[in-house]
Amino acid sequence: MLSKRLIACLDVREGKLAKSVRFVDTQDIGDPVEKAREYYADGLDELVFYDITASSDKRRILLEFVEAVAAEVFIPLSVGGGVRSVADATDLRLAGAEKINVNSAAVRRPELISECAHAIGAQNVVLSMDVLRVPVSGATPSGYEIVINGGRTRMGLDALAWALRGEALGAGELVVNSIDADGTREGYELNLTRLVADAVRIPVIASGGAGVPEHLHEVLTKGHADAALVASMVHFGDYTCSGLKRHLHAQGVKMRMRW
Amino acid sequence: MARSVIVDYDAGNLRSVQRACREVGLDAAIASEPQAVAHAERVIFPGVGQAGSAMATLRRTGLDAALRHAIDAGTPILGICLGLQISLDHSEEGDTPCLGLIPGRVRRFALDDPRLKVPHMGWNEVRVVQSHPVLDGIEPGDEFYFVHAYYPDPASKASVLAVANYEREFCCALGLGNYIGVQFHTEKSGRVGLDLIARFAAWDGLFSPPQEGAC
Numbered sequence: 116m117l118s119k120r121l122i123a124c125l126d127v128r129e130g131k132l133a134k135s136v137r138f139v140d141t142q143d144i145g146d147p148v149e150k151a152r153e154y155y156a157d158g159l160d161e162l163v164f165y166d167i168t169a170s171s172d173k174r175r176i177l178l179e180f181v182e183a184v185a186a187e188v189f190i191p192l193s194v195g196g197g198v199r200s201v202a203d204a205t206d207l208r209l210a211g212a213e214k215i216n217v218n219s220a221a222v223r224r225p226e227l228i229s230e231c232a233h234a235i236g237a238q239n240v241v242l243s244m245d246v247l248r249v250p251v252s253g254a255t256p257s258g259y260e261i262v263i264n265g266g267r268t269r270m271g272l273d274a275l276a277w278a279l280r281g282e283a284l285g286a287g288e289l290v291v292n293s294i295d296a297d298g299t300r301e302g303y304e305l306n307l308t309r310l311v312a313d314a315v316r317i318p319v320i321a322s323g324g325a326g327v328p329e330h331l332h333e334v335l336t337k338g339h340a341d342a343a344l345v346a347s348m349v350h351f352g353d354y355t356c357s358g359l360k361r362h363l364h365a366q367g368v369k370m371r372m373r374w
Numbered sequence: 375m376a377r378s379v380i381v382d383y384d385a386g387n388l389r390s391v392q393r394a395c396r397e398v399g400l401d402a403a404i405a406s407e408p409q410a411v412a413h414a415e416r417v418i419f420p421g422v423g424q425a426g427s428a429m430a431t432l433r434r435t436g437l438d439a440a441l442r443h444a445i446d447a448g449t450p451i452l453g454i455c456l457g458l459q460i461s462l463d464h465s466e467e468g469d470t471p472c473l474g475l476i477p478g479r480v481r482r483f484a485l486d487d488p489r490l491k492v493p494h495m496g497w498n499e500v501r502v503v504q505s506h507p508v509l510d511g512i513e514p515g516d517e518f519y520f521v522h523a524y525y526p527d528p529a530s531k532a533s534v535l536a537v538a539n540y541e542r543e544f545c546c547a548l549g550l551g552n553y554i555g556v557q558f559h560t561e562k563s564g565r566v567g568l569d570l571i572a573r574f575a576a577w578d579g580l581f582s583p584p585q586e587g588a589c
Contacts, residue, residue, distance in 0.1 A: 116498065116539060116540065116541075117494070117495075117496040117497065117498050117540070118496060118497045118498065118517060120496055120497065155564070160496075160497060185389075185390065185393060186393055187397075189393075189394055189397065189561065189562060189563070189564055189565075189567060189568055190519070190562055190563075190564055191519060191559075191562050208387045209387065209389060211389060211390060211393065213390065213562060235386075235387075236386070236422055236423060238422075238493050238495060238521050239422075287493075287495075288495075316491055316492075317491060318491060318495060318496070341491075341496070342496075371497040371517040372515065373513070373515045373516050373517065373566070374564050374565055374566075
């Protein structure tokens with residue numbers, strides 16, 4: 116049977132690794148290529164590169180990073196940040212990305228998901244959703260709302276409805292990122308993750324809030340996630356990829372333990 | 375001059391396969407000309423996408439005949455994912471007649487457990503059931519990266535080299551003579567995947583399975 120996946124997210128800003136806390140106050144913490152190499156050697160299952168500058172004049176920098184990482188890291192590589200068109204997706208694929216993450220641009224223009232799915236295969240299109248907990252209302256019956264532009268713009272769009280729409284449009288996977296939990300190290304948003312994972316038939320990657328290994332265990336079991344995404348936990352050296360996997364394996368979670 | 379080639383037929387990004395080859399010292403050119411494939415020293419036949427459009431491209435470009443020529447010439451050939459699938463006789467995907475390099479069919483996962491997702495995507499253990507020069511070295515517990523909704527079902531069990539389990543066992547590597555195919559993305563499977571490519575790079579193309587019916 117399939118193993119659960121440990122995914123590390125590298126936020127890149129102006130060519131450097133950055134980490135945000137609740138999407139603000141980003142700080143630079145090192146060379147992303149070096150980190151990618153280190154995590155790969157230490158048993159990471161998949162890498163996500165996210166360009167948090169993503170302005171068009173900086174695209175070249177991102178493509179060069181993807182090339183540099185793809186030349187040395189032989190696990191699935193997923194890249195996002197500012198993907199607005201099939202051409203953006205194709206450029207990233209040629210640079211070495213397996214999967215393409217779409218986020219804000221897909222909320223503004225949902226056909227982007229189906230266009231990318233047609234061009235590069237549905238299994239390679241990852242819909243990344245930034246989600247805010249809100250009061251239950253007519254517009255947001257799930258109690259979760261989609262936010263775009265790196266957490267700055269609320270869309271009045273229900274997160275669960277958007278997940279289902281994204282799946283129907285051809286997304287092959289979902290990243291469910293809780294803005295409330297992001298960077299807090301207090302644990303994933305279990306309720307949100309399970310709500311989405313139980314509703315769709317595509318894999319769900321839980322994101323935002325991991326602080327201790329038990330948080331990963333919780334989200335992969337009680338949260339029904341297929342993969343757990345980490346950032347701060349490993350970037351700052353508090354935990355290692357292999358250590359996290361050993362912990363999960365010891366708790367009975369099926370993980371890839373040989374690399 | 376004969377060299378190793380990666381068959382380019384508009385079926386996905388081949389550069390990751392090329393990078394993995396380079397990592398293990400196999401210099402492989404991406405080639406779309408039938409002549410280059412027919413006379414290659416070694417052929418890697420990858421691909422992602424749909425069987426129907428892949429077959430249409432292979433026929434239009436004459437790469438189908440080139441692959442058959444390479445098979446007949448004894449050239450070592452490695453099929454990966456869709457490249458493996460369309461090497462069989464027929465795929466259930468779009469009810470597509472395929473190359474027929476290997477007798478057998480490609481079937482869609484039909485799973486009983488509604489919680490199991492299709493495509494089968496992620497890392498799964500590959501269990502070798504028959505010794506083969508390209509697979510020898512895979513150990514119990516070694517996992518490879520899969521992304522697929524269809525799996526190969528070769529006509530002869532003697533060509534099944536390895537299996538994986540997704541609700542039930544399915545064939546994930548098969549071999550016949552100078553052809554070996556793997557369903558998983560060996561180029562994205564870390565060290566164990568690179569090792570497989572390195573063994574393919576050193577393989578002479580010889581493989582003799584036991585006779586059907588032998589114990």
